[in-house]
Amino acid sequence: MRKSTFLIALLALEQVYAQTPTAGAPAGLQTPTSNFEWKEAYPVPIQVPSPKPEWVQSLNNATIPQAPVGQPAVPGTDPYCHWTSTQCKRPSDIYTCEQGHWGLSFDDGPTVASPPLYDFLKSQNLKATFFLIGGNVIQYPEMVKRMHEDGHEIAIHTWSHTQLTTQTNEQIVAELKWTEQAIKEIIGVSPVLVRPPQGDMDDRVRNITQQLGFNIAIWDHDTFDWEIGTNPLITPQSIEQTVRGWINNSSSGISLEHDRVNETVNVAINTVVPLLKSKYEMTTVAACANMTAEDVYKETAGQGSAGSGEGAATSLNPTTLFMAFGTVAAALISHAL
Ligand SMILES: [Zn+2]
DSSP: OHHHHHHHHHHHHHHHHOOOOOTTSOOOOOOTTOOOOOSSOOOOTTSOOOOOHHHHHTSOGGGSOOOOTTOOOBTTBOTTOOHHHHOOOOTTOBOOOOTTEEEOEEEEEOOTTOHHHHHHHHHTTOOOEEEEOHHHHTTOHHHHHHHHHTTOEEEEOOSSOOOGGGSOHHHHHHHHHHHHHHHHHHHSSOBOEEOOGGGOOOHHHHHHHHHTTOEEBOOSEEOOGGGTTTOTTOOHHHHHHHHHHHHHHOSOEEEEEEOSSHHHHHHIIIIIHHHHHHHSEEEOHHHHTTOOTGGGBGGGTTOSOTTTSTTGGGSOOHHHHHHHIIIIIHHHHHHHO
């Protein structure tokens, strides 16, 4: 009761700071933690938003697989390739790195815990991929600007951190597009990479994501740092053992970490990154998929040197794969069902 009263008070406070909504957009909110001058009024950070009508109208509904909303697949009967249920992957999913390389990624930021991680990565001359929550982006725009200026890849992790297979087509659009728009207001370009919270995706989520011009990137090595504080078995020591196991057994990978709270940032700085760096060539998620720095943003995609550089002959550009998957494979799936 007291909690809900506080929430209402907080939202009322946020309303004071709300700016005039853009025509056609739902009434938006900004939090009073920044002086950034937003052109757009954004949805409430902690709720699944509604989309702008034009975003939904641009979708080709005929190609969207009719996967059931909010129902986990059963192993052995997974026609819609639900990764969280069965580990099913499609060729378009980015999930690992080339031999000897490691893709560094952090989810759930930006938060008040994030800046020491930015400082650390800068001191080590390392670049990472940050999958940002839109609701956090509008609270800490200066951090997004800093990440971009530091040379990190800015990517999308939905607006409210909801599980995408539990949402309608329209809600999936809203979760991705509001986050994209907020990031573009800050850094001037639109991210290409999307990571669904918990990696929760099926062919419906893939199709909608691809139609909106995004590429999905998950991971193949989980630190389980997200369970620090809730699972007594997950500690900095257990995470160290996990990462030492990777070093002994894996030739490459993309790891899941978080800059959500101080504990997850500390374990990244003190344990995970130094250990990984001792064995692998550290890189970004996009680089793992042979995407250039230009390919990471819609406005500059395809303008880099991919295709002429070293290694281009041995790995496929996922942008190309996505175009093929989105237009051909999705249509085939649709016809087959
Ligand atoms: Zn997350």
